[in-house]
Amino acid sequence: AGEAEILDVAALQTLIDSVDASLAALASVQTAATDSDASGINITLLTQIRGLTLTSGHILDYRSAIEEEAAIADVAALQALIDSVDASLAAFVSVQLAATGSDASALTDTTFSNIRGLTFNNAHLTDYQGAIAAESDIIDVTALQALIDSVDASIAAFASVQSAATNSDASTISTEMLNAIRGLTSNSDHLSDYQAAIAAELDIVDVRVLQALIDSVDASLAAFASVQAAATNNNGATISIETLTAIRGLI
Structure with a gap:
């Protein structure tokens, strides 16, 4: 139903093969989540999953996120997970730039909420901004959490x-x-x-x-x-x- 047309048997075979590869790849991801071991997950495997969009440079973060999941029900759930990882990385880069630039005024509750695994208090936003701006750099989320704490x-x-x-x-x-x-x-x-x-x-x-x-x-x-x-x-x-x-x- 996703194809506009299928010209010949070869095209149909290609489509069927891609579906089979997609299902096998998703099954590998699901197993990785269940077993808490995504070391075998790579970009080639993820790109085989039909309809999935991702950033190849984030593979290590995707692996960690997959391992933290108890289960991944379907491609939609995997896409949501990948999107959350991408948003988290982008938000953390914003924090790092705020520290480097000594200006955290643009950081918001949403910025912090997007960072996976980070806990904070919305009421303390202004204080967080001041603390981040006072740092020369923030190397990782663990360092940011320590600062917030x-x-x-x-x-x-x-x-x-x-x-x-x-x-x-x-x-x-x-x-x-x-x-x-x-x-x-x-x-x-x-x-x-x-x-x-x-x-x-x-x-x-x-x-x-x-x-x-x-x-x-x-x-x-x-x-x-x-x-x-x-x-x-x-x-x-x-x-x-x-x-x-x-x-x-x-x-």
Whole structure:
């Protein structure tokens, strides 16, 4: 029914042979999916499947995708799988270019959704864009997933800090939590002081404000250590107004 005309027996034989080859090739793909081993699948085999469109340069990705399937019911299902692989590769290239070009503004939820195996949170798109633009390159989907996971963890950790400030209770804030916040630098030895400073804040609007708070705590501790050293050495010559004003809570 797919042919406009069949001129002679030779043409009919060619058609029948192509159908037989197509069925055999699809059966090989189905077996590869069932056995989770597509190492024997090649471009020649796939091009024998009637009506199937593909990109020869993606054969390794097609193999991996076929192996991940429990079953492939028909050519339509195989085509859908191949199309999803092609879309995934195109989307990931967009991410790589965004990193290389330091501009991820064109990346969308759809871009991420098209990347096979990638998990993410739609609400964090802007943060993902910022993180990707800050990378020099992203070598594979595993690296992208790690980046996205770090962004998610950072957002969750910072939300915990904000809640701690709002509730005036930072006892649950840990060094691990602070380390999870992307771009934040801190000193694990000063954790209890950070906790007290965070609890004393009404709110902390962003990471920059948190960093400023942490820096002020670090500066305060350093200044007070200078005062203690001056007292121990009976020499306060190096103590300045700046040193004293750096000490948090000192009037």
